[in-house]
Amino acid sequence: MLVQTRLNRNQAIEFGMVFMLAVFLATGPARAGESGEKKVLTRDQVEKKYTWATEDIFPDVKSWEAEYARLEKEIGTLAKAKGTLSQGGGALLAALQMSDETEAQLDKLMVYASLLADQDTAVGENQKLDQRATLLATKYSEATSWMEPELTAIPLETIQSWMADNEKLAVYGHFFDDLFRQKKHILSPREEELIAMSGQVRRVPYNAYNLLTNADLKFPTIKDAKGTDVELSDSAYYLFMRSPDRRVRKDAYEGIVGTYKGVRNSAAALLNGVVQSHIFNVKARGYDSCLAAALDGGNIPVEVYNTLVATVNENLPVLHRYMKIRREALGLTDGVRAYDLFAPFVIDEGPKYDYDGAVEMIVDALAPLGDEYLSAMKKGFGSRWVDVYPTKNKRSGAYSSGTFLTQPYILMNYHETYDSVSTLAHEMGHSMHSYFSRGTQPYVYSNYDIFCAEVASTCNEIILQHYVLERTTDPKQKLYLLVEFLEGIRGTVFRQTMFSEFEQRIHEMAEADEALTADSLSAEYGKIMKKYYGPDYVHDELVDSYWIRIPHFYYNFYVYKYSTSYCAASNIARRIMDGEAGAVEAYMEFLKGGSSQYPIDMLKIARVDMTSAEPIHDAMKQFSGLLDQTEELVQQVRATAGR
Ligand SMILES: [Zn+2]
Numbered sequence: 001m002l003v004q005t006r007l008n009r010n011q012a013i014e015f016g017m018v019f020m021l022a023v024f025l026a027t028g029p030a031r032a033g034e035s036g037e038k039k040v041l042t043r044d045q046v047e048k049k050y051t052w053a054t055e056d057i058f059p060d061v062k063s064w065e066a067e068y069a070r071l072e073k074e075i076g077t078l079a080k081a082k083g084t085l086s087q088g089g090g091a092l093l094a095a096l097q098m099s100d101e102t103e104a105q106l107d108k109l110m111v112y113a114s115l116l117a118d119q120d121t122a123v124g125e126n127q128k129l130d131q132r133a134t135l136l137a138t139k140y141s142e143a144t145s146w147m148e149p150e151l152t153a154i155p156l157e158t159i160q161s162w163m164a165d166n167e168k169l170a171v172y173g174h175f176f177d178d179l180f181r182q183k184k185h186i187l188s189p190r191e192e193e194l195i196a197m198s199g200q201v202r203r204v205p206y207n208a209y210n211l212l213t214n215a216d217l218k219f220p221t222i223k224d225a226k227g228t229d230v231e232l233s234d235s236a237y238y239l240f241m242r243s244p245d246r247r248v249r250k251d252a253y254e255g256i257v258g259t260y261k262g263v264r265n266s267a268a269a270l271l272n273g274v275v276q277s278h279i280f281n282v283k284a285r286g287y288d289s290c291l292a293a294a295l296d297g298g299n300i301p302v303e304v305y306n307t308l309v310a311t312v313n314e315n316l317p318v319l320h321r322y323m324k325i326r327r328e329a330l331g332l333t334d335g336v337r338a339y340d341l342f343a344p345f346v347i348d349e350g351p352k353y354d355y356d357g358a359v360e361m362i363v364d365a366l367a368p369l370g371d372e373y374l375s376a377m378k379k380g381f382g383s384r385w386v387d388v389y390p391t392k393n394k395r396s397g398a399y400s401s402g403t404f405l406t407q408p409y410i411l412m413n414y415h416e417t418y419d420s421v422s423t424l425a426h427e428m429g430h431s432m433h434s435y436f437s438r439g440t441q442p443y444v445y446s447n448y449d450i451f452c453a454e455v456a457s458t459c460n461e462i463i464l465q466h467y468v469l470e471r472t473t474d475p476k477q478k479l480y481l482l483v484e485f486l487e488g489i490r491g492t493v494f495r496q497t498m499f500s501e502f503e504q505r506i507h508e509m510a511e512a513d514e515a516l517t518a519d520s521l522s523a524e525y526g527k528i529m530k531k532y533y534g535p536d537y538v539h540d541e542l543v544d545s546y547w548i549r550i551p552h553f554y555y556n557f558y559v560y561k562y563s564t565s566y567c568a569a570s571n572i573a574r575r576i577m578d579g580e581a582g583a584v585e586a587y588m589e590f591l592k593g594g595s596s597q598y599p600i601d602m603l604k605i606a607r608v609d610m611t612s613a614e615p616i617h618d619a620m621k622q623f624s625g626l627l628d629q630t631e632e633l634v635q636q637v638r639a640t641a642g643r
Helices: 006-015 019-028 060-083 089-119 124-143 148-153 156-165 171-186 189-202 204-216 238-241 246-261 266-283 289-296 302-312 316-330 355-365 371-382 418-440 455-471 475-511 518-533 541-549 560-577 583-591 599-605 614-642
Strands: 222-223 230-231 400-401 410-411
Touching: 006 246, 060 089, 060 124, 089 124, 089 148, 089 156, 089 400, 089 410, 148 171, 148 204, 148 302, 156 171, 189 266, 222 246, 230 266, 230 316, 238 246, 238 455, 246 266, 246 541, 266 289, 266 475, 266 560, 289 302, 289 475, 302 316, 302 371, 302 475, 302 560, 302 614, 316 518, 316 614, 355 418, 355 455, 371 583, 400 418, 400 475, 410 418, 418 455, 418 583, 455 475, 455 560, 455 583, 475 560, 475 614, 518 541, 541 599, 560 583, 560 614
Parallel strands: none
Antiparallel strands: 222 230, 400 410
16 A cells, blocks of 8 residues: 555655555556456445445545645644754654654545545546645655654664653664664765755666556557457456467467567666666665665565575476476477466366355355454454445456555455455455554554565465365366466466566676676576476577566566565465464464564564575475376366366
């Protein structure tokens, strides 16, 4: 969600990434698009119990307006604390509490406006509310921009002595620690000013890449499976890649990736631009490497990253085995090509689930999480946290929202597929994490760090998978589900680690003054692809240019967090499903912890050690187990078909 802690918000603004991050959390990597063929309902055709309770935040827009006016005034008075922070513990506490309180109210204002804006994007009035709320948040940031420099100008020892005498100030201990931890990389005011001035220039590569790939590229037309002309688009890429017709997949792949390849030199210059901006930051602020600088934001040790990459590499034979099974299941005599990676094994759509049935199933499946979790979740389902169905002009996809002063809110576009059920369990995982953290922590720690953000959601997905597999008897439906689950791990753990490895490699090259050109980038990408997919994968030269399609390479070591989150969740889910003594209690403590400790320490509370290889091995074992079942079923389905 847009709402972030004081520190996060500043970082996000620096990178100009507020929206991007929100979208990632919302949809996760590489989800297939929705087909959206059914007739679309309008909001008044949906029963109230299937809509979210925005009236619990503000009864109507009039009361929102009144609160807006009040907050606008209040923000105007925040400057009165300027110059007072060093006067003593009491003054510092008063300023922090005042800004926390204003921020919490502001979050509430923003959430209401964004929910209204998303439920019907065609209502101009609501879009305006949303924009005004965002503008007010910017005003707030400006009005309080003096706080951080003034605060860090006070010696930490002084603040510590104040904390010793003031319990309420001591609550902010971890917040101070995090702030001062990064202080050694903060430069003199004049140098900081110069770096800030260069920000607009450093954003050019990403902005140019965005425009190049979203506005300027035009994709060709191909014939679909029925022989009808269809225009290719990047957003429909995964729909085409899931076509059972190999000719369609090949034409679509060549049409889309070939178009990207047409701008390979410009794309290389832009990617080099963003890598150089990271190097600028490393040199200016005195970091060891681009990787170390990127990980420092969440205080993540570099060994966490290195362990992930090394352990996934160690386990590549299991991915190779999947490729072998994929090759056999799809009957690809020439081998698995890049456009075969997403193809389904069975054309059958899989089982159907209506919404009420899905809720019941999720409640039943997540029973191992214990009574406290379950009763809170049931309360959530029963008190309109979820906006269930796709309606006219509603924002697509799914997300979990809400803030400190509101209940959680979940946007869904529910179709009756397993994917929808799983998405609901996923978003509910986010919401439950928020619910427990907000209910336990003070405002300053009520949001969890991005490094931990996908753990609770993925944990729900994994437990649900086990539950459903145990209860699905139809071999075709089971095979459909198994491949979906395998694809989840391939897409989240293997593929994101692979992207991350490419990202690391090109930063290292640039750090060693090697030129990043279309040729050198493509050579690296091709090498990594071949290594990951192994002997049953056939590499076409065009695949070397696939890096041009991935916007994540502009996000500065972001994608590895998809992999680490999945592995952490796999580890937690295994303990809970195994009934390990105390595992549920440890997990609940994690869910209630918000950001009261650094992310790696938060996960330790849930008994996950991300500096070790164990969580990664757990995800790999999970993958192997699914492969065993898949291999067996492929034979079985084939034998039945041949009879
Ligand atoms: Zn998520």
